[in-house]
Amino acid sequence: MIKMKNVRMTYANSDVEALNGVDLTINDGEFVFLVGPSGSGKTTIMKLITGEIRATSGQVNVNDFDMVHIRRSKLPKMRRTLGVVFQDFRLIDNMNVYDNVAFAMRVVGARRRDIRTRVPYVLELVGLEGREKRMPNELSGGEQQRVAIARALVNNPRLIVADEPTGNLDPVRSLELMLLFEKINEMGTTILVVTHEKELVNAFSKRVITISDGHVISDGMDGYYSYEIE
Amino acid sequence: MSFASVAIIVACLVIMGSVSMIALNIDALIKDMETQNEVVAFVDEELDDAEAMAIEAAILQVPNVADAEFVNRQEAMDNFMSNYDEQLREGIDVEVFRHRYVLHLNDITKMAETKQGLENVPGVAKVNAHFDYAKAFISIRNIVSVISLILILVLVLVSIFIMTNTIKLATYGRREEIAIMKMVGAGNAFIRLPFIVEGLVLGLLGGGIAFLALWGLYELVTQKVLEVFTGSFLNVVPYTSVHVYVLGCFMAISVIVGVFGAVNAIRNYLKV
Ligand SMILES: Nc1ncnc2c1ncn2[C@@H]1O[C@H](COP(=O)(O)OP(=O)(O)OP(=O)(O)O)[C@@H](O)[C@H]1O
Numbered sequence: 001m002i003k004m005k006n007v008r009m010t011y012a013n014s015d016v017e018a019l020n021g022v023d024l025t026i027n028d029g030e031f032v033f034l035v036g037p038s039g040s041g042k043t044t045i046m047k048l049i050t051g052e053i054r055a056t057s058g059q060v061n062v063n064d065f066d067m068v069h070i071r072r073s074k075l076p077k078m079r080r081t082l083g084v085v086f087q088d089f090r091l092i093d094n095m096n097v098y099d100n101v102a103f104a105m106r107v108v109g110a111r112r113r114d115i116r117t118r119v120p121y122v123l124e125l126v127g128l129e130g131r132e133k134r135m136p137n138e139l140s141g142g143e144q145q146r147v148a149i150a151r152a153l154v155n156n157p158r159l160i161v162a163d164e165p166t167g168n169l170d171p172v173r174s175l176e177l178m179l180l181f182e183k184i185n186e187m188g189t190t191i192l193v194v195t196h197e198k199e200l201v202n203a204f205s206k207r208v209i210t211i212s213d214g215h216v217i218s219d220g221m222d223g224y225y226s227y228e229i230e
Numbered sequence: 231m232s233f234a235s236v237a238i239i240v241a242c243l244v245i246m247g248s249v250s251m252i253a254l255n256i257d258a259l260i261k262d263m264e265t266q267n268e269v270v271a272f273v274d275e276e277l278d279d280a281e282a283m284a285i286e287a288a289i290l291q292v293p294n295v296a297d298a299e300f301v302n303r304q305e306a307m308d309n310f311m312s313n314y315d316e317q318l319r320e321g322i323d324v325e326v327f328r329h330r331y332v333l334h335l336n337d338i339t340k341m342a343e344t345k346q347g348l349e350n351v352p353g354v355a356k357v358n359a360h361f362d363y364a365k366a367f368i369s370i371r372n373i374v375s376v377i378s379l380i381l382i383l384v385l386v387l388v389s390i391f392i393m394t395n396t397i398k399l400a401t402y403g404r405r406e407e408i409a410i411m412k413m414v415g416a417g418n419a420f421i422r423l424p425f426i427v428e429g430l431v432l433g434l435l436g437g438g439i440a441f442l443a444l445w446g447l448y449e450l451v452t453q454k455v456l457e458v459f460t461g462s463f464l465n466v467v468p469y470t471s472v473h474v475y476v477l478g479c480f481m482a483i484s485v486i487v488g489v490f491g492a493v494n495a496i497r498n499y500l501k502v
């Protein structure tokens with residue numbers, strides 16, 4: 001669950017507000033698109049959710065953690081309830097597909113037996129069975145992003161946030177990836193996806209939150225991408 | 231780069247060790263001189279022989295007096311005479327000489343206080359002590375210890391700095407991996423561990439090499455020094471009499487340098 005109340009954010013090295021009063025609530029089990037023009041504050045919202053940055057004022061709650069006042073030492077615990085997917089995949093180049101996913105379990109101290117059963121299950125879920133031994137540079141962009149999603153999923157998070165996950169993919173791969181997110185959502189994980197792709201958003205009938213100039217300008221269940229790209 | 235940092239740590243430790251060994255030898259030398267440096271306490275002429283001998287206990291009570299030897303008039307005169315030729319000896323009467331105590335001190339740096347203490351002993355008329363020697367030794371010792379302390383501090387800081395940069399390089403190569411670890415919720419200890427291990431290994435390697443290098447260097451130099459000063463009073467502290475401490479210090483410094491370097495190097499990565 002994500003809850004933001006009157007959130008303001010000014011980056012330390014700048015004097016303009018990146019966010020100037022954001023209010024939004026995303027309940028467990030929802031699938032939400034976050035859209036808006038470049039520079040409107042979408043990535044800033046994502047970073048507030050993952051704890052990469054802290055809000056200047058207001059209230060940010062993620063999976064029952066107070067992200068404005070959370071102690072740094074509590075961040076690892078918080079992040080285990082969350083999966084993150086980036087536009088540029090961020091895989092470890094010198095690890096194969098299996099290890100890239102298993103890595104996420106190892107670093108949180110999962111038991112070996114659990115890793116051996118969970119990783120193949122997740123890789124199959126994202127459609128990568130048979131690719132375990134491949135290195136990242138031997139995969140297509142779409143496949144690399146699936147590895148990243150498998151990694152985000154492997155510790156069974158309550159919430160997955162993805163910042164332009166299809167930004168480096170062609171339309172067909174993008175659609176496939178969204179369908180994968182939808183499948184994961186149907187299994188119970190909350191999904192928040194930032195995207196610029198109007199066609200894609202309109203192809204799904206999901207909740208769409210539109211942000212512009214640092215605040216929410218529309219929030220609807222009709223799945224309509226409600227602003228025009230310049 | 232790892233090689234370079236080990237080499238620098240070795241160099242720093244060898245310099246530290248050399249300075250310490252020099253300081254140690256100067257200290258030993260001073261100790262040696264202290265045992266040879268005599269203080270003479272002259273006994274009041276009013277006292278008869280028995281009374282003069284009786285104040286020995288009081289003299290030994292004075293702090294810092296290591297030992298006291300009573301020398302009576304006659305012995306003092308004989309001693310004096312043996313140093314001069316016949317002509318001069320004529321006409322000197324034994325009454326010119328006083329009874330005296332020849333003393334050795336435990337700590338030459340406290341010579342002034344000890345002299346004061348001796349003068350307060352009833353029956354002691356006058357105390358002769360060579361302050362100029364003592365002062366010179368004390369200032370040499372002070373200068374040497376201050377210099378070596380400063381040098382050691384500077385070199386420890388230099389080593390930590392070098393170690394920090396080495397490990398920073400290692401973390402830089404793995405910064406994406408670290409970022410991913412953080413994103414999936416790895417604890418700070420887990421992220422730090424491999425780098426601390428690396429720092430420790432590099433540090434201990436440097437410490438071990440430095441220990442052996444210093445040993446070799448010390449043997450070589452002391453041999454040369456002893457060759458030059460053959461037959462003189464000069465003694466050197468053998469490495470084997472302190473090598474346990476050297477090893478202990480080197481290892482302790484290496485551990486500090488390695489761990490501090492590692493923690494320092496990844497501090498920035500752990501902020502987010
Ligand atoms: N690290 C930063 N330091 C200073 N200002 C920043 C920083 N990151 C973002 N900003 C500013 O904050 C505002 C919002 O940026 P943000 O990255 O959230 O936009 P966005 O909606 O993700 O844009 P895009 O669609 O291009 O990714 C912008 O004006 C941007 O210049």
Ligand SMILES: [Mg+2]
Nearest residue numbers: 042043044163
């Ligand atoms: Mg962005």
